[in-house]
Amino acid sequence: MQVLAIYSESGGVTKTSTAVSLAVVAARKGRRVTLIDLDPRSATTKWARVEPEQDHLHVGAILAHDDCEGYAEELGIVVPGWSENLRVVPAARNVSNREAEYSDGAEFRLKTSLVGLESDLVIIDCPNRQGGPLIKGALTAADSIIYASKLSGDGVDGVIGARQTVTQFKKNLARIGAPSSPDELGIIAAAITDNLVAQPVVERVAAEDLGETGLLLTPMVPKRTIVEQVRLTGEWYGDYPSGQKVLDAYIQLSERVIR
Ligand SMILES: Nc1ncnc2c1ncn2[C@@H]1O[C@H](COP(=O)(O)OP(=O)(O)OP(=O)(O)O)[C@@H](O)[C@H]1O
Numbered sequence: 001m002q003v004l005a006i007y008s009e010s011g012g013v014t015k016t017s018t019a020v021s022l023a024v025v026a027a028r029k030g031r032r033v034t035l036i037d038l039d040p041r042s043a044t045t046k047w048a049r050v051e052p053e054q055d056h057l058h059v060g061a062i063l064a065h066d067d068c069e070g071y072a073e074e075l076g077i078v079v080p081g082w083s084e085n086l087r088v089v090p091a092a093r094n095v096s097n098r099e100a101e102y103s104d105g106a107e108f109r110l111k112t113s114l115v116g117l118e119s120d121l122v123i124i125d126c127p128n129r130q131g132g133p134l135i136k137g138a139l140t141a142a143d144s145i146i147y148a149s150k151l152s153g154d155g156v157d158g159v160i161g162a163r164q165t166v167t168q169f170k171k172n173l174a175r176i177g178a179p180s181s182p183d184e185l186g187i188i189a190a191a192i193t194d195n196l197v198a199q200p201v202v203e204r205v206a207a208e209d210l211g212e213t214g215l216l217l218t219p220m221v222p223k224r225t226i227v228e229q230v231r232l233t234g235e236w237y238g239d240y241p242s243g244q245k246v247l248d249a250y251i252q253l254s255e256r257v258i259r
């Protein structure tokens with residue numbers, strides 16, 4: 001089972017779009033996928049229209065309990081309109097209470113919840129945070145990290161900051177002799193202007209900055225308004241002709257990052 005965290009310190013830089021896209025692409029290829037919404041703002045949960053059966057049955061239940069083996073299997077909700085192979089573990093506003101969770105071992109809970117999970121792939125949609133309990137939980141659970149970015153100053157900043165958090169996390173693991181730590185698989189840049197003549201200078205500069213890390217993955221994902229519009233209707237943009245270019249990019253990227 002591969003566990004992939006989608007991370008950036010910045011807000012609004014395509015983390016959720018990338019997490020959902022990689023999840024749906026893999027699920028429609030026949031992989032069993034669990035998509036975990038770790039963001040109290042719940043963008044993935046709202047887009048997928050996954051309502052917990054009871055108020056407390058969301059990712060917050062995992063983050064509040066040490067003995068949470070099997071919780072991810074219990075909490076995942078199928079999104080039939082996207083794929084029968086895809087389950088989403090929803091978030092809720094009060095997941096933000098867990099940001100003040102400093103009890104011993106709290107960072108292991110998300111990983112513990114994956115025990116017994118019948119999935120080939122887990123994707124974690126991270127909130128935009130500079131470290132902290134939620135991110136520590138995601139990095140502890142993940143074996144792979146993808147940074148998401150728009151081609152903007154915020155996008156680049158968010159990747160640089162997130163990489164600092166990840167580097168420190170990996171150093172700490174090395175210090176205690178941990179046998180493994182999450183791999184940085186690369187940066188996915190999305191919502192870019194794909195007409196080169198119309199490309200704003202800021203996008204070109206941001207692409208250069210991200211390129212200097214040596215982690216920028218290709219192709220970059222083009223900007224199409226359908227990606228924003230489907231959030232209001234709970235649909236999958238890949239089901240529309242105007243979303244095809246975006247879908248094609250994520251299909252190629254998934255071949256690079258999903259085992
Ligand atoms: N390929 C795309 N084409 C057009 N718009 C896009 C594309 N990808 C993402 N967007 C839009 O960009 C905005 C930010 O994307 P998204 O919500 O995925 O970012 P995020 O990093 O998860 O944000 P947050 O920090 O709020 O969780 C959204 O309005 C989304 O619809």
Ligand SMILES: [Mg+2]
Nearest residue numbers: 015016039043
């Ligand atoms: Mg998001």
